[in-house]
Amino acid sequence: MVADIIFYLFATITVVAALGVVSSKNQVHSVLFLVLAFFTTAALFVLLGAEFLAAILVMVYMGAVAILFLFVVMMLDVEFASLKKEAIQYLPLGIAVGVVILVEMVVIITQVHIEPNSMVAVAGEVTNTMEIGRILYTKYLLPFEIASLILLVALVGAVVLTLRERKRPKQQDITKQHARTREEAVELKKVASGEGAS
């Protein structure tokens, strides 16, 4: 009863936030609505008994991905007139992607039978978190390792793209700074008054 009320509350917020993402004119507001949608989705995960997934969703998507997204969107000062012209240019592509996603979702919902309680973790002592860890490191070990390898490649690629070995005049070398000793850096001189240091 109470769980039902909470479910409908969060489900409504999720839908409203998702509508806000596509309908708001300000792109920063769109991202903020997206963040809200992520959060309420995490709440729905908790209601399903998948508390580990919920925490990961909040940590990864809200705590990292959406923040970086917000960073970029806030720093871009996009003009709406030019944006609209470009948007119309990409309209056919957008519609095509939308239709593909719609067809896929319809196929999944109508063709695949989902057990109502298949999401709920196995009963007893084993928690959701333990079960995910167990299955991830046994049955799905190879896909898991491949996924992490792909992420590593992406990481190295990002570093290679942004690394510029350009020597600036004021560049600081931390190791050089740490290697300095008092003997070579400081020289004490006794200055006689009225003559000044040489």
Next chain:
Amino acid sequence: MSEILHTYLPIVHTFGEDIFGTLLWPLVWSVVKIMILLAPVLFMVTYITLAERKIIGAMQVRPGPNRAGIFGVLLPLADAVKLMTKETILPKHADLPVFFLAPALTLVPALVVWTVVPFSPDLVVADVNIAIMFILAISSLGAYGVLMAGWASNSRYAFLGSMRAASQMISYEVSMGFTLIPVIMLTGSLSLIDVVEAQKDVWNIVPLLPMFVIFFISVVAETNRAPFDLPEAEAELVAGFITEYSAMSSGVFFMGEYANIVMVSFLGALMFLGGWLPPIGLLDFIPGLVWLALKAGFLMFVFLWLRATFPRYRYDQLMRLGWKVFLPVSLFWIFLTGLVLHLTGNA
């Protein structure tokens, strides 16, 4: 403590069900529990501001605030009245909904995480089995308030400050999360109660001292406190993302900052310093709550101590420390902990 709870709780429950009915009572009871929890938290948040001025005053050989009440004990009250009665100035072209949502979004996550913080084995609002994950997840939302504040203020200083603050927060969140993983590995559970109970023989700070050091420096950086208070570096950025906030809306930012300090101090005490466990078994006649408060209080004191001691870091040094020193070291310790657990047959 637990005997009192076990005798009186059923009486309270039957009494409440008589008045509110069986359907409404759980909701009312939750609100009551939240109130009981928030009152001491907010008390600590208000009085850490006084403690900060008094302690830093003592360290700089000056009396500190001493006008409002004896030793200035009424100062937080006076501050609150001042903040509430001041005029709220709205910047031109500010995005008002986001502008006012931002301070709320920095304070609320700092208060929400208290629901899973246990004060003794049976004194916790919600004993969820992913408490540590919950704390990490919710506290990662703090960066939103900061980013939104800087953007909605429509001011260069505020925007630059919020960019710095947010990138600092997400950078140090990574190493903070990684320092907690060895603790979780030693415990084998994500529940904070289990983490504390597992420290019965030896506190986690002994085998994981480097992790504790990294954890503490990371949380100092994550709460944007001195010596890492670059987002508010007044020489360069006025007051950072708080520049355009006045009256209570800036007060809420400060409350969020102090609530975060109190929270991470308790988290550090629970994760590394044995929580409510006494340092030696002989001292267990002192209630666990006192031990937890002492340990957390010590960590809060270190926060203030750092502020009075160290000059501000430079931004590139800060980023270098987070990504090039803390991250590899904490990753190595995760690996090392796993190796030791495997070799000793505890895994």
